Amino acid sequence: MTVAAAVAALVGVLALATALGLLLRARTGRARPTRTNDTRTTTTDPTTADLAPAEAFGTEATLVQFSTPTCARCPATRRQLDAVAAEHPGVTRLEIDLAERPELARRFAVMQTPTVLLLDRGRAVHTRFGGPPRPAELTAALDTALAATATTPGDESP
Amino acid sequence: MTATNDPARGIDPRSPRFGAAITTVLLAATIVLTLIPATWTAGIVLLAVIVVFFAIGGIAGIRRHPYGALFRRLVRPRLGPPAELEAPEPPTFAQQVGLVITALALVLALVGVPYAAPVGAAIALVAAFLNAVFDVCIGCLLYVWLVRAGVFRQRSAV
Numbered sequence: 001m002t003v004a005a006a007v008a009a010l011v012g013v014l015a016l017a018t019a020l021g022l023l024l025r026a027r028t029g030r031a032r033p034t035r036t037n038d039t040r041t042t043t044t045d046p047t048t049a050d051l052a053p054a055e056a057f058g059t060e061a062t063l064v065q066f067s068t069p070t071c072a073r074c075p076a077t078r079r080q081l082d083a084v085a086a087e088h089p090g091v092t093r094l095e096i097d098l099a100e101r102p103e104l105a106r107r108f109a110v111m112q113t114p115t116v117l118l119l120d121r122g123r124a125v126h127t128r129f130g131g132p133p134r135p136a137e138l139t140a141a142l143d144t145a146l147a148a149t150a151t152t153p154g155d156e157s158p
Numbered sequence: 159m160t161a162t163n164d165p166a167r168g169i170d171p172r173s174p175r176f177g178a179a180i181t182t183v184l185l186a187a188t189i190v191l192t193l194i195p196a197t198w199t200a201g202i203v204l205l206a207v208i209v210v211f212f213a214i215g216g217i218a219g220i221r222r223h224p225y226g227a228l229f230r231r232l233v234r235p236r237l238g239p240p241a242e243l244e245a246p247e248p249p250t251f252a253q254q255v256g257l258v259i260t261a262l263a264l265v266l267a268l269v270g271v272p273y274a275a276p277v278g279a280a281i282a283l284v285a286a287f288l289n290a291v292f293d294v295c296i297g298c299l300l301y302v303w304l305v306r307a308g309v310f311r312q313r314s315a316v
Contacts, residue, residue, distance in 0.1 A: 006193035009276070010186055017284040021292035068305070070297030072171070072248035102305045110306070113298045131298075 028131030031141045046107045048123045052094050060090030061126070061145045062119040066105070068098050071113040077132045081116065084138060088146065120145045168243025169221060174252070176233055177215070177225030178290035181256070184208050185283040192267070192275035202267060205275055208282075209260045215253030220246050223253070248297035252289065255296055256282050 001009075034045075051064060063081045067074040081093045098105045098113065108117065116129040118141050127141040184204060191201030215223040263278020288294035304310060 001193045001195070003190075003194060006190045009193060010189050013189065013280045013283060014186070014287065017287040018291075020284065021288050021294065024288070024294055025292055068297065068301045070248045070251035070301045072244055072295040073298055075245070076242070098302060098305050099310060102308070102310060105302055105306045110302055111299070113302055 029129055029134040031137035032128045034125045034128055045124055048119055048125065051096060056092065056094055057123060058090050058092035060088070060121060061142060062123065063091065063093045064117040064119060065093065065095045066098055066110050066113055066115045067095055068113045073132050074114045077114040077116065080132065084142065088142065091142070118142060118145055120148065169246050170234065170240045171244040172237065172240060173226050173229040174220060174249035175290050175293065176229045177223060178286045180225055181208065181286040182283060182290050185279045185286060188279040189276045189283065192279065202275060205260060205264050205279060209257065209264055212253050212257035212260055216250060216257040220249040220253060248295055251301060252296040255285065255300055
């Protein structure tokens with residue numbers, strides 16, 4: 001291969017890496033609502049009941065954080081969620097180490113850590129964040145979840 | 159899981175990114191050198207050096223990495239103190255990933271697989287580039303994929 005072709009190949013690899021980086025940056029931490037009126041719902045909600053003992057869930061909403069031991073962002077996200085939970089009565093935070101419960105990574109289709117699920121009163125997944133949640137989007141999603149009247153029947157509301 | 163605020167354990171998060179920037183440049187040179195027949199041998203030697211550096215970081219731990227010493231001597235005195243310290247496990251895991259990819263590429267290249275060196279270097283370069291430029295955390299992505307693939311049966315101490 002000529003020098004020019006070799007350099008061109010390198011430039012191609014760098015362009016690919018840059019595109020990937022921009023894509024990841026644009027998507028990370030965005031709120032993805034899972035309970036919209038969108039009719040193209042393809043999957044049923046995975047159960048959240050066995051994530052933690054019942055008393056660990058918030059009465060109004062629960063922030064579930066999936067972490068791994070090799071996750072550099074998880075400690076900061078933990079503090080962020082703790083601060084948000086402290087500001088909202090009835091909201092608690094759960095943290096789950098996927099290294100200890102690998103089956104949950106598959107059930108909730110976790111592709112990165114931290115992944116944060118916002119559960120509503122009925123413990124259904126209201127919003128999902130891949131990566132450290134963007135603060136404004138987390139607050140907005142939580143406000144929506146708290147404002148909504150409890151619509152999921154069959155759950156005890158202490 | 160991790161005691162990130164313990165100064166005895168934590169590392170400056172800018173140190174692994176500085177190291178990833180050096181690694182990116184070395185891997186870029188490896189790609190070009192191994193694609194040109196006249197400089198193939200020099201490229202393979204450079205790849206072997208990169209493998210050794212990844213082995214130090216991945217096996218001895220990120221705090222023993224030579225680039226870390228370089229960062230502390232040359233870069234850190236010119237910067238302010240870090241906003242917060244990070245756990246050493248995530249960058250150490252990233253070093254182990256780099257070690258596996260580059261060592262495999264080196265072995266395949268030495269047994270005569272065509273383009274093994276530039277392709278392996280390109281894969282490692284994408285990871286190092288994303289880490290250095292976009293602050294993408296490899297341990298936040300790849301570790302979860304390995305968990306989902308069933309690589310970790312039990313909790314493994316990385």
